[in-house]
Every structure is written in C-alpha cells, then in structure tokens.
Amino acid sequence: MKENSHTIGTARSARINEAVRICIVGKLRLALARVGLPSANLDICFWSLAPAQGLPRVIGDVCSTLRTHTGTTTGKTTGTKGQQMKKTQWKTALWAAAKTASAAVALGLWAGSAAAQAQDPLKVIRIGIATGGVGSDPVRHGGTSAALAYTDGGLEEEFKKDGVKVQWTFFKGAGPAVNEALVNKQLDFAWQGDLPSIVHRASDVKTKIILGSGVRGGLYLAVPPDSNIRRLEDLKGRKVAVFKGTNLHLAAVRALADKGLSERDVKLLNLDLPSAEAALISKDIDAAFGYVGFFKLRDQGLAKVVWSAAEDSYKYTRQTALLVTDDFAARHPKAVERVVKTVVLYAHKYSDENRRAELFAQWGKAEYAEKVWREDFIGQPLRVRLSPLLDPFLVARYKDAADEAHKLKLIRKKPEIDSWFDRRYLNAALKELKLESYWPVYGANGDLVAAP
Template sequence: MKTTLTHRIPRLVVASALFALASTALLWSAASHAADAPTVIRIGSPDLGTAGKPSASAGPLTVVQSHKWLEQEFAKDGIKIEWNFFRGAGPAIAEGLAAKQLDVVFLGDLASVIGRARGLPTQYIFASGRGSNSYLATAPGVDIKTVADLKGKKISVLKGTAYQRPFDNLLASAGLTEKDVKLINLDWPSSKTAVVSKDIDATFGGSDLFLLKDKGVNIPLSTKGRGPAFKIDAGVLATEDFIAKYPEVTARLVKQLVRAAHFASQESNREAFIKLSVEHSGNPELGIRSEFEGENLKERFSPLIDEDLVADYQRVVDEGLKLGLIKQGFAVKEWFAPQFVQQAVKDLKLEKFWTELDAQGQAVGKAAKPKAK
C-alpha cells in the first residue's frame, strides 16, 4: 500500500500544525471584525438647547441621548459615542462633514438638502421628525401682528437652516421677499440676545423662543396650520463612507433611533416625553407644549422612509431652487437608504405600529384622508 506524506509525519506535529492554522483563522476573524467597527462614532447636531444644555431638541435623538442608549449599545464593542453640538447649525455641520470630522448628523430638511446639492456624500438613514413649526418672536414694544407688518423690519434668521425656507414662504404669502426686510444672519443664541435688547425687531426660529416671553418678547406669528410649505422635516444622515465601511454598526445605530421614535410616538408617553425634553434641553415647557399641542405624535415621529417623506424632500429641493437657496437639484429618491429603518422596524416587531404613506399623504393600501401636515 502506498504511504502518504501525512502518515510519515508524527501525530503531535500534525496536531500542532492544525492548532496553529485554527488560531491563525481566529486571529484573522477577530481582525476582520475589528476592521468592521469604528473606535468612535462622531455625531453632529445643531445646538437646539438653552441654559447651557446642548441638545437636539424634542425628538428621538433627545430620547436616545438622555437615556444613553447608543453608549449602552456599543459599550461592549469598545465603540465610543461622541456628541458634537453646533451653534452654527447646518452650515457648521456641513463644514464638519466636508472636513470628514463627522460620521452621523441630525439636520433639518433645508440644511441637509443644501449639503447634498453641494456634493456632500451623505445618505438619509432615519426620519427623526415630521412637520415641525416655526415662530416669530418680536422685541419688546415692537408692533407686528401680520406678515405684511414685517416689511422694512430688521429680522434675524439663521441662513442655511431649515427655518429659512418657511420664513421665505411666509414672506411670499404677503407678497414680500427677503429684499423687503432687513435680514440679519445670526445664530440662535445671538438672535435671542439681540431681540431682547431691541437690537433687532424680530427673530424667526423654533419653539425655544417661548423662553423669552418673560422678558417682554411676544410671539405673534407662527407657521402652525399654514400647510406643507411651512412645515419642517428633520432626519439623520450618515456619510457614504461610514455606511460602506460599517453597515452593521449603522444598522445597530438606527435600531436605537427607531426604539426612541417608538417611545416618543406613544400618546401614553406624551407627558414623560415633554418632561424629558424640557429637562434635557433647557427649553421652556410652554414652547414644547405649544409645539406638540393637537399633534398626532405617531405621525410626527414616524421613522418610516416612505413616499410621503420623499415627496416632502422633493418639495424642499424644488422650493429651494425657486427661492435661490440652492443652485442645483439632485436625485432625491436615490439619496435615501430605507433598508436600515425597515430592518429595525422588523427586529423590534413594530411593523404595524406606524402607517406607511404614499406621496399624497394617504395610507398605503387603503383609501384615507390626506394627512394633516
């Protein structure tokens, strides 16, 4: 009988060789796994908090941040979560993305659209809020009751943020443009100081402006109930590079965000959500309550990337081009990466919790009245 080479090698040597081979395979596997995970996830958000409390304001990100769900999720892998809050909001975050200093960002619709239109390599991975409102706060003693009264007034708006589009649309409703007012580009903390000190006549922004009411500031106008052109959507974007390198990490991150959206969407959690938002952001309870009064929380915080959401962002692109806020459009639908939310909803067994909507705001698969936005 022919004797093979293996038969001539001592069994101990063979065993040692097999052990070494197995160990090498394990080391390669461990190295490969390590390569599939970052050491830190760098998150960027506009600073929508007050009183020295950096915050992404009232929404799923605040729920995640306050409960430290991301930190808990990734602690076992040694992945750190780095939160970065920017007073300069969208424009400052765009600079961070361009410099490759951020991986995941939270932005309002116009700011994210401007970044994409300018070539920032992002993808939209999670809807963090739909249909938020804007408010006009006037300096003590300034008499503004209607949109027409804004003509000739000195008004601050942080350009390049989601508030610029509804402000321009508000002006247009009275036949005005930015050229008909003395528009001042100020960040939100500076705007609050300026309106209280009467250096400007008014400022346009979010519900945190209610904080100024006890300083003699009035809030005579808002976009509430004015229709889709005046509403603001917000979402979470990740860089294309981060998603390509770490798809599993991206999926786990989105799962925690969907978990937070589920918490914020439940009517039974309304009071707990408002309390958490007030405590964590430092923003006034009156403003947060006013913002969510009469709102369907399940619609407001639906994370689904459906046709309705895509249509909303297409509207932002179209109006941005019309108003001169962006110079070129892009393929909006291709920008979205819905697979992460879809998987998270399935994993969390929430398939029947939120309603998927078509481009007309109607429930998919059945006749429904248009959604109030």
C-alpha cells in the first residue's frame, strides 16, 4: 500500500530523532568516561523525547538522569571516588550534549526544526473575530485595521501566490466563543478584547499579542428616553445590562468603581448587544453599557446616550488586539510576519486624516452607519485610534485588566503580561515600511511620550 505524505513525514521525523538521540548519548558517554562516571543507563532519559520538546527538555532530562544514576548533585561531590563530579565537570558533560543538539537544530536535523516544517506546508490560515458582524456570504465587519484587511481581501491577496487559503470565522458569542475555539485548536490568529484574552492566558492557552487593532475603543451608557438617569452615579440599585466576559464588561466595571459603585450596588445583567438594545426599547432594563449601536436607537427616539468613556477618561476605553497561537508562530513565523505587515499597511493607509471620509464610508457598509463612526471618532486623531503599536499605554491597560479580572474573581490566577506582548513581527514590519515614528507613543498613564 502506498504511504501518504503524513506517514512518510512521521517516519522520517522518528528516524531523525533517533539519530540525534544517538549523537547526544554518544557525546555524553564520552564526556562521562573522561571524568570516571558510569553511563550504562544514560539513554533512559530519552525514552519520551518528542520533537516539540527541543533542547531545553533534552538537557533537563540529561540532568535528571545523571542525578538518578550517579547519585550526584550540581556543584557538590558525593558517593565513591569514581562517582564524584564537580560543577565544572557537570558543565563539560552538559556542554557536549548541548553542542550536539544545537548543531542538529542548526542543520535542520531536529524533527521540530525547519526541515520538519517542510513536511507540514501551510495550506490555510484560520482567523477568529470576536464579533458576529452582519449579513452573510460575506459577513460585513468594520471598526479596526484588521476589519479593513478583511473587507479589502488584503490577506487573501498576500497569500494567493502561495496557494494558502485565509479562513475568517466570526463569533456572535464574542471573546468567550473565540476562547473556546482557541482551546480546541481551531484558530491560528484571534482578534479579541482585553478581558477574554486575559481569561484564556490565565487558563494557560498559549498565544502572543502581536498587533494593536482597535485601541481606545468607545464605551457608552444608554437609557430609555424618559429615564431620569443622567450619570453613572445614578445607576445605584438599577438594572443595567452589559455583555459579560467581553472587554465591555471590564471597562464598565472599572468606570462604575471609579464612581464609587461596585457590582453589588447595581444589578448587572448579562445581555449581548442586540438583546440589550431590545431590552432598552421594551424598558425591561434601566440602562445598558454598549457601543456605537446605541446611536441608532437615539436617532430613532428609542434611547438616550448619557455617558461616553472617551469624554470621561481614557481608562474606560476598550482595547482589542490581534493574537497568534504559539504553535502557529513556531511552525510558520514567516507567515506571521506577512500577516502583521499586511494589517500594518492598512493601518497606515487609513491613519491619513485625508482618508477620514473614505474610512468611515468603508466601515459604513458593515455593522454601523457611516455617520455613527464619524460621531464615535469626534476629536480623536486617526493615528491614535488606528495605531498598531504595542506601546506602554496598551500594556498598562492589559495589566490593569488582569488585576481587575482577578479581583472580580473572573480568573483564578493573575497571568504575567509583559512577555505576552511579542513585538518582533511588528518591529520588523515598521522597519521595513519605514514607519517606526509614524504613530504616537503613549505612556502607561496615557500621556504622550513620542509624537509622530
């Protein structure tokens, strides 16, 4: 029976791993013999060696096995004279293994290296978007640089010559639904807000934030037209809708807290945006936190917009970003570079104030009307709202979000944030396109650090 390419690739990887194992074990046997130590059981540490484990796991297993079978500990001398090993001798043995394994990686012999990647050519890029959009075939979506790349088919064009398909999936369940897809390994990239991203990182889902796309997003409070609610402080004891688990949720809770209100002081109801709008119209709720869709209700006389995050404080704005899974980035780093560069090109094109009308006309074909976007962006430079930068401002907002999510017990453990931001791809794109100083840089406190 004819072997398929996957079977052949798997068999080849197994042979490569065995060859590398033999090389490493041989080097270690020689090193141990030179310092008078037994090595008969050395190869036991390689029994579970897998391609994805790489050099750190190899060396770790070697250390563990040496301790087990020689009774030694690093930097100390124990046992009989023939089993004594000083710290320098440990380094000699480990360095021999490290050189062999490193050489294997450099030559592409390791099954997890570029040679093995050739057995798994890129055929499809799967991107998840934390919104349902509108319509179908195609779904229409606006509001960010990622949305511009989607609408214009920029990524499809970029990868067309390689025969790579770009698959977009829109999630009406927003960020939480995207997280489920990430857990099930159904996505390579994800566009979502800060809170759901923090939730999946706290659950050890391996991703990297590679691009800002939708920073300083608006947040609004709407009430029925005859309501006496005029400000956030008036919400005490009222029924208020918010889409929990999304970045709307955390921004709303943050704003309420700064006005002296906790979640216990208001009756927060979990409603998605369409349900919240319907509840406002029927007056089943007293207020709702949401986005620019409230403008349409206001213009129809069905609601009043009484509060805006952008007019109050940058701290209450919402942040969204593009993430890539660690697995995809490890297997296809060049593809990640191309995705980031493509989205940066769209961010640059539409950060030009001369294109403001064109930008809103483009987005006006999607979820919300053109005039809605014009109002949402009043007083806000395009270079600020469309910035792809992973600057101190954005990092600080994610840190704040992680702190708040932990305090609210939305996550069990608070994740580390700094190393989550991977600037390699963005920095490479900015350098290649000569855009390193094009967008403003903001500090953690929201102050301008570097003007374009």
